Amino acid sequence: MANPPFRAEIVGSLLRPRTLKETAAAIALGKADATAHDRVLEQEIARVVERQEALGFKVASDGEFARTSWFGFFFEGLDGFRLGPSLFRFRNPTGEDFEWPTCVASGTIRRRSPIALAEYRRLARMTRTALPKATLPTPSAFHFFRFTQPFEPAVYTQERYFDDLVAVYRSEIAELAEAGCRYLQLDEVPLAMLCDPLVREQARTHGGDPDALLDLYVGVMRRILDGRPPGMTVGLHLCRGNFRSRWMAAGGYEPVAARLFNDIPVDVFFLEYDSERAGGFAPLRHVPRDRRVVLGLVSTKTPTLESRDALGRRIDEAARFVELDRLALSTQCGFASVAGGNLIDEEAQWAKLERVAETARAVWGST
Numbered sequence: 001m002a003n004p005p006f007r008a009e010i011v012g013s014l015l016r017p018r019t020l021k022e023t024a025a026a027i028a029l030g031k032a033d034a035t036a037h038d039r040v041l042e043q044e045i046a047r048v049v050e051r052q053e054a055l056g057f058k059v060a061s062d063g064e065f066a067r068t069s070w071f072g073f074f075f076e077g078l079d080g081f082r083l084g085p086s087l088f089r090f091r092n093p094t095g096e097d098f099e100w101p102t103c104v105a106s107g108t109i110r111r112r113s114p115i116a117l118a119e120y121r122r123l124a125r126m127t128r129t130a131l132p133k134a135t136l137p138t139p140s141a142f143h144f145f146r147f148t149q150p151f152e153p154a155v156y157t158q159e160r161y162f163d164d165l166v167a168v169y170r171s172e173i174a175e176l177a178e179a180g181c182r183y184l185q186l187d188e189v190p191l192a193m194l195c196d197p198l199v200r201e202q203a204r205t206h207g208g209d210p211d212a213l214l215d216l217y218v219g220v221m222r223r224i225l226d227g228r229p230p231g232m233t234v235g236l237h238l239c240r241g242n243f244r245s246r247w248m249a250a251g252g253y254e255p256v257a258a259r260l261f262n263d264i265p266v267d268v269f270f271l272e273y274d275s276e277r278a279g280g281f282a283p284l285r286h287v288p289r290d291r292r293v294v295l296g297l298v299s300t301k302t303p304t305l306e307s308r309d310a311l312g313r314r315i316d317e318a319a320r321f322v323e324l325d326r327l328a329l330s331t332q333c334g335f336a337s338v339a340g341g342n343l344i345d346e347e348a349q350w351a352k353l354e355r356v357a358e359t360a361r362a363v364w365g366s367t
Helices: 018-028 034-054 072-076 117-126 158-178 197-205 210-225 257-263 282-286 308-318 346-364
Strands: 078-085 101-111 134-137 183-188 233-238 268-272 292-298 327-331
Touching: 018 034, 034 117, 072 078, 101 158, 117 134, 117 158, 134 158, 158 210, 197 210, 210 257, 257 282, 292 308, 292 346, 308 327, 308 346, 327 346
Parallel strands: 134 183, 183 233, 233 268, 268 292, 292 327
Antiparallel strands: 078 101
């Protein structure tokens, strides 16, 4: 198997199967126990891994079926956090906005045990022809959504707060590598939000400096990836929010492109590009020649199936800034960043993943 990234890529989450949701509901009502959930979880992950491999993907995800959300599962695995309202809201196509809670450090951060290790080991056990990919949220998610008070001042200074977070991440990455993980994706939302002029202005209104926040998050990423395990490909996935087909930001990558592409030591960038909210491809001119780009051209927010010809044209447009040989294709995000999932059904989900695979074969000759 060649090294990742592959021509057809899987970003992460998949729609939670009905059987898994029903089992969780039965447990909540006292009509089933945890062993029933574990059994269904194993069955459903095995099913979707087999489906990904049957479509020709050389990388596989467990669909994040064991997680409450792309981010929540991680701070739920740590002591020291409570919930508080986010400074930023989700939006939908009709202009409505929606509040949501994020984490606040109210005590010392302690990792009770490895957070993602059991997920990775289970996925690795189930793959046959595909490379298992592990995913983690980036540390900026623990700060940006409440950057005015991400922690209780009596508990942390900013320096100590990030010292403890960096230690958590370095331990997680080291343990995944020891278990054989060769492919890690870090999911990043705040840097994509800092592309939005309205978000940048909102940050200033709260007393923040968007460029200083960019510097902070780039610096923290460099710390957690300093001395990363050899043989592990690391990708950074950027998303402007993905909750029940809603989003939090819009705007092209230009405001962060130079720092993002040159100063964060990853091998590949997974970039949301499914709508005009992501802007054009010109910022890709900043991508160094030793980095690769996965174009997230297929939307997980809508059931409308993109045409292979249209995807091919957009790939050609991107190739004006990054050579075709350094490009690949994926959906713009997962299908269920939270357990409830986007407003799309499983049939449409698999049709979109099949479209990713067949387009990759048409453009590059392989998945």
